[in-house]
Amino acid sequence: MPGTSSPHEAMTTRSKERVGKWLVSGPPLVYLLFFFAIPALIMVLASFRTPGEFGGLAPLLEDGQLDLNLDSYVRFFTESVYAQIFVKSVWYALLTTLFCLLLAYPLAALIARSPKKYRDLLLLLVILPFWSNFLIRVYAWMIILGPNAAMARMVNGALAWFGHEPVPLLFSSFAVLICLVYVHLPFMVLPLYANLEKHDQALLDAAQDLGASGWQRFWRVTFPLSLPGVYAGAALVFIPALGIFAIPDILGGPEDSLIGNVIKQQFLETRDWPFGSVLSIVLTIAALALAGLAAWVGRSQLGTPSSGAPARA
Amino acid sequence: MALLEIQNVSRRFGDFTAVDQVSIAIEAGEFFTLLGPSGCGKTTLLRMIAGFDLPDGGRILLNGEDLADRPPEERPVRTVFQSYALFPHMSVEGNIAFPLQMARTPSADIPAKVEAALEDVRLTGFGKRYPHELSGGQKQRVAVARALITHPTVLLLDEPLAALDAKLREELQIELINLQKEVGITFVYVTHDQTEALALSHRIAVMNKGRVEQLDQPSKIYSFPTSRFVADFIGTCNLLEGSVTASRGGAVSVDVKGLGPVLVATTRATGMTVGPGASGAIALRPEKIRIAASTPHAGSDAGSCAASDTATENQFHGTVTDFLYLGDVTVYIVSTPQGCKLETLLANSGAGRAKFFEVGDAVEVSWSADAGHFIAP
Numbered sequence: 001m002p003g004t005s006s007p008h009e010a011m012t013t014r015s016k017e018r019v020g021k022w023l024v025s026g027p028p029l030v031y032l033l034f035f036f037a038i039p040a041l042i043m044v045l046a047s048f049r050t051p052g053e054f055g056g057l058a059p060l061l062e063d064g065q066l067d068l069n070l071d072s073y074v075r076f077f078t079e080s081v082y083a084q085i086f087v088k089s090v091w092y093a094l095l096t097t098l099f100c101l102l103l104a105y106p107l108a109a110l111i112a113r114s115p116k117k118y119r120d121l122l123l124l125l126v127i128l129p130f131w132s133n134f135l136i137r138v139y140a141w142m143i144i145l146g147p148n149a150a151m152a153r154m155v156n157g158a159l160a161w162f163g164h165e166p167v168p169l170l171f172s173s174f175a176v177l178i179c180l181v182y183v184h185l186p187f188m189v190l191p192l193y194a195n196l197e198k199h200d201q202a203l204l205d206a207a208q209d210l211g212a213s214g215w216q217r218f219w220r221v222t223f224p225l226s227l228p229g230v231y232a233g234a235a236l237v238f239i240p241a242l243g244i245f246a247i248p249d250i251l252g253g254p255e256d257s258l259i260g261n262v263i264k265q266q267f268l269e270t271r272d273w274p275f276g277s278v279l280s281i282v283l284t285i286a287a288l289a290l291a292g293l294a295a296w297v298g299r300s301q302l303g304t305p306s307s308g309a310p311a312r313a
Numbered sequence: 314m315a316l317l318e319i320q321n322v323s324r325r326f327g328d329f330t331a332v333d334q335v336s337i338a339i340e341a342g343e344f345f346t347l348l349g350p351s352g353c354g355k356t357t358l359l360r361m362i363a364g365f366d367l368p369d370g371g372r373i374l375l376n377g378e379d380l381a382d383r384p385p386e387e388r389p390v391r392t393v394f395q396s397y398a399l400f401p402h403m404s405v406e407g408n409i410a411f412p413l414q415m416a417r418t419p420s421a422d423i424p425a426k427v428e429a430a431l432e433d434v435r436l437t438g439f440g441k442r443y444p445h446e447l448s449g450g451q452k453q454r455v456a457v458a459r460a461l462i463t464h465p466t467v468l469l470l471d472e473p474l475a476a477l478d479a480k481l482r483e484e485l486q487i488e489l490i491n492l493q494k495e496v497g498i499t500f501v502y503v504t505h506d507q508t509e510a511l512a513l514s515h516r517i518a519v520m521n522k523g524r525v526e527q528l529d530q531p532s533k534i535y536s537f538p539t540s541r542f543v544a545d546f547i548g549t550c551n552l553l554e555g556s557v558t559a560s561r562g563g564a565v566s567v568d569v570k571g572l573g574p575v576l577v578a579t580t581r582a583t584g585m586t587v588g589p590g591a592s593g594a595i596a597l598r599p600e601k602i603r604i605a606a607s608t609p610h611a612g613s614d615a616g617s618c619a620a621s622d623t624a625t626e627n628q629f630h631g632t633v634t635d636f637l638y639l640g641d642v643t644v645y646i647v648s649t650p651q652g653c654k655l656e657t658l659l660a661n662s663g664a665g666r667a668k669f670f671e672v673g674d675a676v677e678v679s680w681s682a683d684a685g686h687f688i689a690p
Contacts, residue, residue, distance in 0.1 A: 209385050210459065221400060
């Protein structure tokens with residue numbers, strides 16, 4: 001009888017749908033659980049524990065009592081050197097973001113305006129450095145900035161001409177910054193290009209037709225419409241630049257330790273895992289807060305338009 | 314001297330000649346339309362007037378001054394783009410204020426001007442909205458208000474109604490006509506839509522393959538097309554091929570294949586004189602052909618009565634072979650016994666009757682000598 005079989009079928013389709021939903025959303029959830037939520041929880045837990053005698057962590061249960069304390073947090077907020085390094089790291093990351101933006105914007109605009117058949121090749125060239133190892137690229141700067149390389153000679157030659165003492169380029173904040181900018185540049189170029197490439201030429205024609213000069217067309221039309229790309233690029237540069245440790249390690253002087261170096265130190269050298277965890281948590285919160293602030297500023301500046309990027313008509 | 318003079322302007326893209334030696338003089342206060350199929354060069358010509366493209370040859374003069382050295386932002390010419398090109402990150406007010414800001418209007422004066430402009434295009438209260446919150450017709454009006462706010466000498470409109478539906482298009486056509494009358498600014502309008510061109514313009518330049526085929530008032534263009542292209546492109550037209558057999562004062566007799574001798578007046582409009590032996594086509598609009606039920610005694614006479622010296626009428630017998638009922642009018646295809654097909658149009662104004670003729674009905678078609686128009690090849 002068809003009348004009796006249909007409710008049963010409906011039930012099975014509904015449960016099938018439910019299973020389907022879980023099959024689709026399950027893997028990402030499992031992924032997030034294992035690679036984000038659980039590690040983050042482990043780190044939070046570690047930040048409240050006591051360092052072990054020979055590194056690592058002391059047992060969680062000691063004499064039947066939970067050994068959890070705020071010692072590491074107290075240390076972070078009382079010893080001002082860590083806050084100073086933190087501020088310096090944010091400053092370096094901001095400078096890196098700014099220089100990346102200044103260098104990447106013209107490049108991205110140029111690629112976006114070049115003939116279609118060359119664009120893929122130019123983009124390939126932008127990401128080409130990724131084909132060689134990160135450390136090799138950083139070490140390459142040791143050679144470029146070395147005291148006997150052409151760059152140092154030119155700079156110091158010019159300084160000597162002005163009657164100035166020669167300065168070492170290597171193992172300085174200059175070397176750290178230049179390499180930070182170099183390493184992160186592609187992360188700024190790509191989102192900017194993706195945005196600029198979608199811009200409608202008709203809008204620029206309209207602006208010109210309505211009396212706008214080249215500069216006015218850029219500042220009144222192109223730049224405001226590219227802000228979503230600017231924010232995306234800034235986030236992609238700022239956040240990794242904030243946590244980096246290899247570049248100051250290799251190219252920086254003793255004064256150029258950043259928060260990433262301190263965290264690495266806590267885990268690998270001083271072996272104070274709880275304090276390293278505290279520094280990591282503070283870093284994560286700072287990065288999230290700054291990204292949130294940027295998003296909020298961006299939204300209030302852009303006004304109502306939901307999609308910042310103009311769609312082609 | 315005309316306000317805007319296009320003198321022998323050409324533009325080539327590689328081997329393709331987009332605009333070929335075009336000369337047009339547009340008067341101040343005129344609603345001028347460039348009409349043609351896509352690829353005829355009308356948009357290229359418009360872009361050259363705006364300054365986005367430069368002619369390879371010839372000159373464009375505005376008030377007697379050659380515009381060649383002036384970039385778009387320095388020309389007193391504004392464009393309404395087909396896509397409207399409203400700035401998506403600016404409100405309606407911001408969009409309309411933009412040209413004022415570029416012209417360094419004191420910022421204290423801007424709000425009042427923007428408000429007045431919004432009123433002119435019936436968008437009061439829409440100032441704070443963003444383009445994506447507007448309908449197509451509203452966007453079009455904002456684009457017009459933005460282009461007109463600095464009182465340009467010439468307003469260029471690039472198919473501004475093409476993206477809108479038919480009803481709204483008609484409404485905005487009337488608005489555009491009134492607006493143009495009100496502001497008195499010269500409009501140069503580009504379209505491929507012949508009804509739009511006929512409805513809006515003071516004068517029309519019909520373009521084809523980079524050249525101006527005919528430049529005249531809408532009624533002249535429609536009634537007296539000077540080329541097969543114009544006759545065919547504007548509206549529907551019967552093109553009756555034949556050669557001139559006799560010429561008399563003000564009229565010629567053309568021997569049309571499948572129809573016989575047809576009398577055509579030649580003095581009107583073009584003033585063209587054609588002698589015997591010339592071949593060409595008679596352009597005859599469907600609505601100028603009268604259609605009537607055949608009278609029984611004339612049924613056997615398939616010939617014409619146009620050859621007589623005094624006649625100014627052409628009359629033929631035929632059979633309805635097809636019809637298209639369009640509501641207000643019906644299109645009848647009438648075939649003559651010799652195989653000539655004529656498209657005729659009859660208004661469905663007869664009281665109480667849905668339509669007049671059926672397929673197979675014997676009918677009589679007739680038109681006066683001055684209804685047709687001879688086009689030399």
